[in-house]
Amino acid sequence: MTGSPAFPAVPDCPWFVVNDDHPDLARRLRARARAGELRRIAHGRYVPVDAFDRLRPEQRHHVLVRSLVDRIRPRFVVSHLSAAAVLGVPFLREWPRRVHLVRPQEDARTTSATFVVHADLSPEMPGIWRFRTDGLRVTNSERTAVDLAMTLPMLDGVVALDRLLRLGADGQRIRDGIERRSTRGRRRALRSLEFADPAADTPGESVARVRLDEYGAPTPVTQHRFQERGLPDIVVDLWLPELGVVIEFDGEVKYRDRAMRAGASAEDVVIAEKHREDRLRAFDEVRQVIRLGWSDLWNEAAFRGKLRRAHVPMRH
Structure with a gap:
């Protein structure tokens, strides 16, 4: 890699530094922390609680x-x-x-x-x-x-x-x-x-691939594209072509995050997903669609159960 990637922006959360050279400011910051307005994240470093809590962990x-x-x-x-x-x-x-x-x-x-x-x-x-x-x-x-x-x-x-x-x-x-x-x-x-696969689009998709490998299931194709003349392509997370099985990861963020919904309501997103899945199931080569959430990825019995119901073989 020769250049720098597009780095994520510095998160929108100010921080305040306790400086003993300015004791009045230090006392005010500590008082705000005692009042629950600020949170100490390191020695001498404070952030507004509301702004910090709105951020993702990373x-x-x-x-x-x-x-x-x-x-x-x-x-x-x-x-x-x-x-x-x-x-x-x-x-x-x-x-x-x-x-x-x-x-x-x-x-x-x-x-x-x-x-x-x-x-x-x-x-x-x-x-x-x-x-x-x-x-x-x-x-x-x-x-x-x-x-x-x-x-x-x-x-x-x-x-x-x-x-x-x-x-x-x-x-x-x-x-x-x-x-x-x-x-x-x-x-x-x-x-x-x-x-590792650079085509992987989400962490959930990455975890699903590792789980499939652990269970001895067939290796999926990542980000497979289904095409239909006159309609937008459908790109699925994981595709098992020899079985006709699509695996889609549903992170709740696309329903909860206003930015990811691009102005649509959560209900609109659900309806659009339903129409997309109906189109997907209409392809001759698609036999089953498995939908996964985070709870499935951390629950082996739940994930294996969905694979068994879709007749996906597992060696382990």
């Missing part, structure tokens, strides 16, 4: 990172999950409460109440991006991908790698970076990279 971690730019030593670089938050890479578990950094060309690891500083395990892979607005330095897509693949379980690694590859990260550079690391975790990281 955006909250992004705000934490940005609020601490002035405390990150010049040689240190934001890395691992903290870099993921800045680059717009999803993570399905609880985001860390401390900011993760790497110290280039140093092999020592240190922690504090605010930071986790990782040893530089890839000194030959120094890729760094710097933001002009505040000088924040963050590991680039390939370096972030290597760090995440080496440290996360496969499911989480695939979710991250899917997004980073979709953003334009170079798969060969990621592979080279992984292969230069120590053997601990390398096999899992390479497996995650081999499994």
Whole structure:
């Protein structure tokens, strides 16, 4: 990857810094925090409760990172999950409460109440991006991908790698970076990279693919396009062509998020989805449509039950 991707905007949430050189301001901020108006997210860093709570989890971690730019030593670089938050890479578990950094060309690891500083395990892979607005330095897509693949379980690694590859990260550079690391975790990281697919459109779709692999189900085609003359194409999340089975992931965000509904009501979105599915089922090659939600992805019995009812074979 030669250039920088379109980074997500800094979340719309101000932060306030307690500065002991201005004791009156510090007292006011602490009083607002005691009153429940502000929340302390790190030592000396406060955010408005209402604005912060409206953010998605990855955006909250992004705000934490940005609020601490002035405390990150010049040689240190934001890395691992903290870099993921800045680059717009999803993570399905609880985001860390401390900011993760790497110290280039140093092999020592240190922690504090605010930071986790990782040893530089890839000194030959120094890729760094710097933001002009505040000088924040963050590991680039390939370096972030290597760090995440080496440290996360496969499911989480695939979710991250899917997004980073979709953003334009170079798969060969990621592979080279992984292969230069120590053997601990390398096999899992390479497996995650081999499994990753830049066509994956959502984290739910990524998790569904991993689950299908765990169950020994056939490998799906990602983002398959059904075409009908005179009508818009229908692109489905996952397609099992030999079985005639479509798998669609329904994240509730498209019904709840006004921006994603593009001005339509939730009811309009439901009706449009019904019409789309009716068209989809009318294709001769489509035998079954499986709809999944997050609860299915975390409930093995529920997911397997839907696959069995659609006569999808499973080896495990």
